[in-house]
Amino acid sequence: MTMLKVANCPNCGKVFQKNLRNLCQDCIDQVHGDFDRCEAYLRGNRKASTEELSKGTGVSAKRIAEFIVSNRLPVAYYPGLTYPCNSCGLPIRQHHLCSSCRIRIVNDIQKMNQQEAKRKERGIGFQIRDRLSR
Numbered sequence: 001m002t003m004l005k006v007a008n009c010p011n012c013g014k015v016f017q018k019n020l021r022n023l024c025q026d027c028i029d030q031v032h033g034d035f036d037r038c039e040a041y042l043r044g045n046r047k048a049s050t051e052e053l054s055k056g057t058g059v060s061a062k063r064i065a066e067f068i069v070s071n072r073l074p075v076a077y078y079p080g081l082t083y084p085c086n087s088c089g090l091p092i093r094q095h096h097l098c099s100s101c102r103i104r105i106v107n108d109i110q111k112m113n114q115q116e117a118k119r120k121e122r123g124i125g126f127q128i129r130d131r132l133s134r
């Protein structure tokens with residue numbers, strides 16, 4: 001007997017047979033429909049913003065963001081499209097964070113590394129003194 005791998009669709013909650021897209025067939029069809037509507041709208045309004053596109057198609061901004069991030073709607077071709085920074089919500093067009101959030105996070109990491117380096121330096125200092133006193 002083979003066990004069917006089933007899961008709850010993360011989008012609509014319906015139980016479905018697991019597939020590569022990790023969505024039930026209804027939602028896959030819906031996403032296809034959403035994408036087609038977005039593309040059709042952008043064909044006439046290439047420079048539309050995400051907000052205009054969402055209003056013009058009824059597709060949620062979140063879904064549009066997914067299309068942008070997965071590069072199905074390339075920002076290089078659609079200059080008005082943006083999606084919110086993961087951290088502060090500012091409209092961005094690449095990566096998952098805006099530049100100021102990226103800088104902040106890089107600084108945080110650097111600070112952590114510096115602290116770590118200082119700790120290690122101190123540790124090495126002790127070792128050298130130990131060796132000299134022997």
Ligand SMILES: [Zn+2]
Pocket residue numbers: 009010011012013014023024025026027028
């Ligand atoms: Zn679904």
Ligand SMILES: [Zn+2]
Pocket residue numbers: 085086087088089090097098099100101102
């Ligand atoms: Zn940000």
